[in-house]
Amino acid sequence: MENSTRRQFMKKTAAGAAVFLAYPPARVLGANDRVRVGMIGVGARGQDLLKQVLDVPNAQLVAIADIYSRRRDEARQMAPGIQTLDDHRRLLDMKDLDGVIVASPLHIHARHFLDSIAAGKDLYCEKTMTWSIAEAEQCHSAAEKSDRVIQVGLQHESSGALADTRKWIKDGALGQVTQVESWMSRNTPHGKGQWVRAIPSDCTAQNVNWSAFLNGRPDRPFDANKFMNWRLFWEFSGGNVTENMVHQIAWIMSALDLPLPAAAYMSGGVFSEKDGREVPDTIAVTLDFPDDVVITWQSTFNNSRYGLGERLLGSDGTVEHVAGATDMVTGRSQEITKYFPESTNRAGGSALTSQAPDQNHMANWIDCIRSRRQPNAPVEIGYRSAIAAHMANLAYRGKQRVTLAQAKAMTP
Numbered sequence: 001m002e003n004s005t006r007r008q009f010m011k012k013t014a015a016g017a018a019v020f021l022a023y024p025p026a027r028v029l030g031a032n033d034r035v036r037v038g039m040i041g042v043g044a045r046g047q048d049l050l051k052q053v054l055d056v057p058n059a060q061l062v063a064i065a066d067i068y069s070r071r072r073d074e075a076r077q078m079a080p081g082i083q084t085l086d087d088h089r090r091l092l093d094m095k096d097l098d099g100v101i102v103a104s105p106l107h108i109h110a111r112h113f114l115d116s117i118a119a120g121k122d123l124y125c126e127k128t129m130t131w132s133i134a135e136a137e138q139c140h141s142a143a144e145k146s147d148r149v150i151q152v153g154l155q156h157e158s159s160g161a162l163a164d165t166r167k168w169i170k171d172g173a174l175g176q177v178t179q180v181e182s183w184m185s186r187n188t189p190h191g192k193g194q195w196v197r198a199i200p201s202d203c204t205a206q207n208v209n210w211s212a213f214l215n216g217r218p219d220r221p222f223d224a225n226k227f228m229n230w231r232l233f234w235e236f237s238g239g240n241v242t243e244n245m246v247h248q249i250a251w252i253m254s255a256l257d258l259p260l261p262a263a264a265y266m267s268g269g270v271f272s273e274k275d276g277r278e279v280p281d282t283i284a285v286t287l288d289f290p291d292d293v294v295i296t297w298q299s300t301f302n303n304s305r306y307g308l309g310e311r312l313l314g315s316d317g318t319v320e321h322v323a324g325a326t327d328m329v330t331g332r333s334q335e336i337t338k339y340f341p342e343s344t345n346r347a348g349g350s351a352l353t354s355q356a357p358d359q360n361h362m363a364n365w366i367d368c369i370r371s372r373r374q375p376n377a378p379v380e381i382g383y384r385s386a387i388a389a390h391m392a393n394l395a396y397r398g399k400q401r402v403t404l405a406q407a408k409a410m411t412p
Contacts (some may be wrong), residue, residue, distance in 0.1 A: 032387030160356030239279025
């Protein structure tokens with residue numbers, strides 16, 4: 001199935017590449033022009049992004065496209081007057097649309113990414129950038145040939161903590177960093193698995209374009225559970241590695257300016273969430289990088305005490321970013337980033353606390369559409385973090401250490 005899916009994707013991509021010349025370039029904005037935006041996919045995450053773009057000054061949400069009638073109705077309630085469409089291609093045909101936000105399920109990101117670029121639209125693509133390494137290569141290549149402004153939904157790239165950490169590293173405050181520890185923990189009430197959503201009564205074959213959701217995968221009867229809870233299944237998801245690890249790995253890779261990993265290991269399993277899911281709920285990842293750096297990431301859905309965080313361990317000092325337990329309703333957590341000197345090599349050093357403010361990730365993209373500057377989370381970090389995540393998953397599923405060369409030769 002995976003070989004067949006990949007071949008179909010490659011054929012569609014080759015066909016899509018020919019579309020680049022069929023569309024005129026996007027219009028050039030003046031400094032004070034309103035940016036007109038469309039959205040593809042307005043489920044739970046898409047609706048979060050919809051609220052964000054509505055709050056950006058001088059940006060206008062014009063239209064959305066979703067394959068589920070309920071989501072179109074919900075979007076109309078959130079943004080009265082917008083146009084709602086059931087096919088993303090109709091949205092991309094809108095000539096006066098400047099940018100497109102892609103918030104579809106992970107396994108459709110690449111299709112919507114490539115179609116948006118081919119249509120001459122600037123793009124905000126939710127993380128993880130793609131479902132597979134092959135798709136990451138295709139999207140990276142298409143972006144390099146394009147002049148579009150592309151932001152990946154790695155919001156930590158707009159954090160003040162990252163800006164200060166980069167400065168501390170540039171100033172030599174950490175010395176040689178050889179190891180990074182990172183983690184993310186959550187918990188849910190007994191009997192309620194992480195990510196599991198109730199299935200609305202109107203989630204039926206009549207109200208969902210099931211073929212569009214499958215996106216080239218083998219046809220089968222409509223499955224409401226897989227449609228609503230796609231994050232639980234490998235066919236559509238990368239599990240917690242692509243939902244959460246990718247944010248932290250991107251942050252670490254950006255801070256240390258790391259290339260692609262040299263190798264990945266991953267252990268764990270479905271230990272606490274016995275609800276039919278395929279993706280693991282308990283995870284231990286190790287990523288080896290060139291130039292003698294190793295990164296570990298641990299995660300569980302069975303305990304939330306330690307929230308999420310990273311420790312960059314250097315010969316001259318440590319950066320510790322901790323966010324504590326996340327409030328699952330508001331998404332807020334206690335967050336602090338500090339630098340601690342190593343007395344052995346930096347006896348006169350002082351402890352520091354990050355003071356730089358966070359930037360609005362969505363507003364950064366809108367501003368870059370106007371200025372044509374590179375946004376905070378460009379395709380390059382989207383690509384590198386996606387490859388790292390997929391290498392970890394391939395190692396887990398194959399129960400073996402996976403090198404970069406092996407990963408690129410494997411499917412999916």
